[in-house]
Amino acid sequence: MGQPASPVSADIAATPLLATEGLTKRFGSLTACDRIDFEILPGQIHALLGENGAGKSTLVKMLYGALQPDEGRIVWDGAPVEISSPAEARRLGIGMVFQHFSLFEALSVAENIALALPPRGRRELAETIRSVSREYGLPLDPGAGIADLSVGERQRVEIVRCLLQQPRLIIMDEPTSVLTPQEADILFVTLRRLASESVSILYITHRLSEVLALAGRATILRRGKLVATADPKAESAKSLARLMVGSEVMGIERPDRAIAETKPRLQLNRMSLSTDNPFATALCDIDLVVHGGEVVGIAGVAGNGQQEFFDAVSGERRLARDDMIVMDGRAVGRAGVNARRRLGAAFVPEERIGHAAVPGFRLSENVVLTRHATGEAIASGYLIDRGAARDVETRVGERFDVRRSGPDPKASALSGGNLQKFVVGREIDRAPGILVVNQPTWGVDAGAARTIRQALVDLARAGSAILMISQDLDEIFEISDRVAVLSEGRLSPTFPVETMSAEQVGLLMGGVHHQHDGEGEEASYAA
Amino acid sequence: MRLELTRRPQPSRRMALLSPVIAVGLAVVTTAIVFMLYGVDPVRGLYIYFIAPLTEGWSREELVVKATPLILIGVGLAVAFLSNNWNIGAEGQFTIGAITGSMLPILSPDFQNFATLPLMLTLGALGGALYATVPALLKTRFGTNEILTSLMLVYVATLFLDWMVRGPWRDPMAFGFPNTISFSAAASIPFIGSGRLNASAVVALVIVVLLAVIFARTLKGFEIRVLGESPRAGAFAGFSAKRMTIFAFAVSGGLAGLAGIIQIASVIGKLQPAISPGYGFTAIIVAFLGRLNPIGIFIAGFVIALSYLGGEAIQSGLQVSSRMAQVLQGTLLFYVLACDSFILYRMRIVRSHAGASAPAHA
Numbered sequence: 001m002g003q004p005a006s007p008v009s010a011d012i013a014a015t016p017l018l019a020t021e022g023l024t025k026r027f028g029s030l031t032a033c034d035r036i037d038f039e040i041l042p043g044q045i046h047a048l049l050g051e052n053g054a055g056k057s058t059l060v061k062m063l064y065g066a067l068q069p070d071e072g073r074i075v076w077d078g079a080p081v082e083i084s085s086p087a088e089a090r091r092l093g094i095g096m097v098f099q100h101f102s103l104f105e106a107l108s109v110a111e112n113i114a115l116a117l118p119p120r121g122r123r124e125l126a127e128t129i130r131s132v133s134r135e136y137g138l139p140l141d142p143g144a145g146i147a148d149l150s151v152g153e154r155q156r157v158e159i160v161r162c163l164l165q166q167p168r169l170i171i172m173d174e175p176t177s178v179l180t181p182q183e184a185d186i187l188f189v190t191l192r193r194l195a196s197e198s199v200s201i202l203y204i205t206h207r208l209s210e211v212l213a214l215a216g217r218a219t220i221l222r223r224g225k226l227v228a229t230a231d232p233k234a235e236s237a238k239s240l241a242r243l244m245v246g247s248e249v250m251g252i253e254r255p256d257r258a259i260a261e262t263k264p265r266l267q268l269n270r271m272s273l274s275t276d277n278p279f280a281t282a283l284c285d286i287d288l289v290v291h292g293g294e295v296v297g298i299a300g301v302a303g304n305g306q307q308e309f310f311d312a313v314s315g316e317r318r319l320a321r322d323d324m325i326v327m328d329g330r331a332v333g334r335a336g337v338n339a340r341r342r343l344g345a346a347f348v349p350e351e352r353i354g355h356a357a358v359p360g361f362r363l364s365e366n367v368v369l370t371r372h373a374t375g376e377a378i379a380s381g382y383l384i385d386r387g388a389a390r391d392v393e394t395r396v397g398e399r400f401d402v403r404r405s406g407p408d409p410k411a412s413a414l415s416g417g418n419l420q421k422f423v424v425g426r427e428i429d430r431a432p433g434i435l436v437v438n439q440p441t442w443g444v445d446a447g448a449a450r451t452i453r454q455a456l457v458d459l460a461r462a463g464s465a466i467l468m469i470s471q472d473l474d475e476i477f478e479i480s481d482r483v484a485v486l487s488e489g490r491l492s493p494t495f496p497v498e499t500m501s502a503e504q505v506g507l508l509m510g511g512v513h514h515q516h517d518g519e520g521e522e523a524s525y526a527a
Numbered sequence: 528m529r530l531e532l533t534r535r536p537q538p539s540r541r542m543a544l545l546s547p548v549i550a551v552g553l554a555v556v557t558t559a560i561v562f563m564l565y566g567v568d569p570v571r572g573l574y575i576y577f578i579a580p581l582t583e584g585w586s587r588e589e590l591v592v593k594a595t596p597l598i599l600i601g602v603g604l605a606v607a608f609l610s611n612n613w614n615i616g617a618e619g620q621f622t623i624g625a626i627t628g629s630m631l632p633i634l635s636p637d638f639q640n641f642a643t644l645p646l647m648l649t650l651g652a653l654g655g656a657l658y659a660t661v662p663a664l665l666k667t668r669f670g671t672n673e674i675l676t677s678l679m680l681v682y683v684a685t686l687f688l689d690w691m692v693r694g695p696w697r698d699p700m701a702f703g704f705p706n707t708i709s710f711s712a713a714a715s716i717p718f719i720g721s722g723r724l725n726a727s728a729v730v731a732l733v734i735v736v737l738l739a740v741i742f743a744r745t746l747k748g749f750e751i752r753v754l755g756e757s758p759r760a761g762a763f764a765g766f767s768a769k770r771m772t773i774f775a776f777a778v779s780g781g782l783a784g785l786a787g788i789i790q791i792a793s794v795i796g797k798l799q800p801a802i803s804p805g806y807g808f809t810a811i812i813v814a815f816l817g818r819l820n821p822i823g824i825f826i827a828g829f830v831i832a833l834s835y836l837g838g839e840a841i842q843s844g845l846q847v848s849s850r851m852a853q854v855l856q857g858t859l860l861f862y863v864l865a866c867d868s869f870i871l872y873r874m875r876i877v878r879s880h881a882g883a884s885a886p887a888h889a
Contacts, residue, residue, distance in 0.1 A: 027533070314763075336765055337763065341765075347763075355763055356760070384744060384746055
């Protein structure tokens with residue numbers, strides 16, 4: 001193949017550690033990976049870049065033995081191999097750190113790590129964990145329970161577990177999606193150090209800035225095909241985005257908000273929610289006011305109470321006192337979700353499939369799901385008016401450009417982006433006075449994300465109050481007027497978004513995070 | 528070479544309709560094989576089992592009599608199964624319905640007027656509903672597994688019936704036979720045919736139509752399906768899964784109880800230790816064979832009723848055990864569930880990888 005080695009690894013070796021030749025995987029009629037040829041050199045940090053659904057995860061699962069390719073082959077260290085299982089991959093020296101962690105919450109750090117390794121003495125293992133984790137700047141207490149660790153610390157456990165298997169290639173799936181900017185910086189130091197010890201890293205991401213900062217080589221996938229292999233040093237964020245999306249991405253039109261409109265529409269007053277589940281986050285004394293005409297963004301790292309916050313505001317979990325939530329002047333803390341909808345509030349949860357929509361139901365039936373109790377024609381008394389539901393389905397489909405295979409398909413037949421446009425559109429179609437949305441563009445392609453964000457801004461400017469929970473800082477900065485940060489169930493004060501930088505928000509996200517950490521690593525955050 | 532199941536992009540509508548038909552076909556083939564193993568000519572066996580019962584008037588009436596309780600219980604179970612509540616105890620609710628419905632004619636045999644029969648049916652349905660609420664409350668309060676509790680309550684109910692008819696409710700004039708007094712005409716469902724065909728068939732038909740409308744057109748039907756398919760989305764829609772559990776058990780138990788008192792007030796005429804050839808369990812097969820759809824269950828009820836009649840026919844005609852009916856019902860359920868996989872999946876045969884990717888372990 002004669003590809004020139006990237007500058008970073010030129011001095012190490014030119015024989016690829018891993019190469020794929022014509023690797024193909026089909027799921028029914030969908031070709032998730034279509035004849036992928038690429039190679040990773042020893043000691044290279046190789047970014048795998050692409051939108052959601054581009055085929056990154058499928059490709060990586062084949063490399064890790066979790067999926068078998070339909071065609072093509074994998075060459076490891078110069079010899080063709082068949083990776084039949086993750087155990088086989090680990091035997092070869094391929095380790096993986098997953099996006100969704102595979103840790104047992106009820107066990108300790110050492111116990112979780114011991115499960116992945118050949119048996120050895122407890123004390124010896126604890127000592128190894130302590131020394132390896134400190135050596136790589138990821139300090140861990142082997143005796144700590146997983147449930148007590150922050151998301152960033154859990155990721156450390158995964159990485160250390162992977163390191164103890166002495167891999168030659170580490171695959172990391174969107175590792176920074178759960179980290180604050182500061183935590184991400186620490187991770188990058190570790191990754192560079194590993195690369196310098198000639199460990200290769202395959203780094204999956206859709207964040208362009210990370211590719212520019214970290215990678216020696218970038219492979220870009222789009223709709224299952226490899227579209228480019230680039231040297232990030234010679235590219236800009238813009239040129240990479242064009243390669244990834246396939247076209248220019250338009251910005252959001254965001255007119256200034258009318259100053260006159262300052263009516264508070266949604267108020268949270270010392271909102272608290274206890275939890276009886278040891279793995280959930282309790283909410284504590286949350287105060288917030290959202291006015292008509294504005295978008296308020298709630299930033300934060302996953303697992304800091306976002307789900308509980310959404311459930312409390314939507315009414316899926318009732319609060320102890322009515323006055324904890326006031327919607328357009330009415331105290332509704334103990335009211336259910338439909339009572340709040342009748343006051344003009346609308347909600348879009350994070351999970352599309354199985355929460356916002358029933359996958360096996362047609363779109364028109366999914367219209368009934370959230371709009372059967374709002375006094376509309378869709379359901380009067382005990383009867384459902386299917387015609388009225390279908391009218392809404394058609395209207396939302398046209399207005400939000402929901403691409404459907406035929407009239408009124410099942411929700412499961414839509415792609416993630418199209419279903420998300422539908423579940424957001426279904427609520428906006430009601431012209432709600434208050435809209436609460438959790439992760440509005442999670443796992444959605446760039447075009448759909450733009451449509452959704454624009455719709456949120458437009459709804460706000462028409463006088464509604466928008467409360468948006470998002471883990472995507474770019475999104476927060478793009479459409480919010482004010483921002484607050486949720487950390488361990490507590491909400492920071494709100495700040496006008498113009499006065500904040502990503503670093504400042506990042507510091508708030510990290511807020512009270514590190515109280516469980518091992519010895520003296522706070523110092524490394526100062527760096 | 529290996530078999531691979533690949534998920535279809537859309538569930539196949541054609542397979543959804545064909546699956547029960549294929550399953551019935553496969554079950555018939557299996558029955559033929561069993562006949563051969565018995566040394567019976569399979570063609571003759573199949574004729575006597577499946578065709579002969581349909582050729583005479585009295586046995587066609589008998590088919591309706593057997594299908595009625597199966598359909599009544601089956602549509603009720605559809606409410607439970609669709610909402611993800613696994614009521615396996617319909618046989619017990621049937622039995623309790625028979626007992627509570629019989630209270631009136633046994634305890635006040637002189638109360639005979641136009642209200643007697645409606646009161647009995649109401650009491651039977653209520654009894655079945657209340658009995659089914661026990662596993663429902665255990666599930667919503669303590670998180671117990673309703674499959675186990677509802678099943679165990681079947682044995683409690685049948686033993687309770689046994690004790691009642693041998694003890695407190697035994698007819699003193701019955702020469703020691705374990706049964707209650709026979710019901711008066713006012714406490715019996717009128718016969719409408721030449722044989723045992725009675726007005727309860729009409730009741731079943733009305734309930735099938737009613738439930739078909741509820742499933743297709745009403746918010747309640749929507750709620751049942753949403754909570755069955757995804758409880759989280761159900762909560763988001765403002766529906767309560769716990770209230771649904773109690774509702775679904777009450778409806779399915781109520782209809783099973785109704786079927787129980789109908790059985791007593793029509794074809795049996797009194798309480799006795801054995802009142803059901805397993806209708807409550809067989810109705811589970813009916814519900815799935817009918818795709819949990821009231822119209823489908825209506826058809827499936829007749830198919831399974833035929834298997835009962837056929838079982839009796841081969842016993843008298845061919846001296847083959849009537850247990851054959853249970854074998855057929857079991858294989859039928861097995862095939863239905865197996866064929867259902869093809870609604871969501873496509874099967875194909877994959878040859879092993881071409882030479883290019885032959886394994887070469889390092």
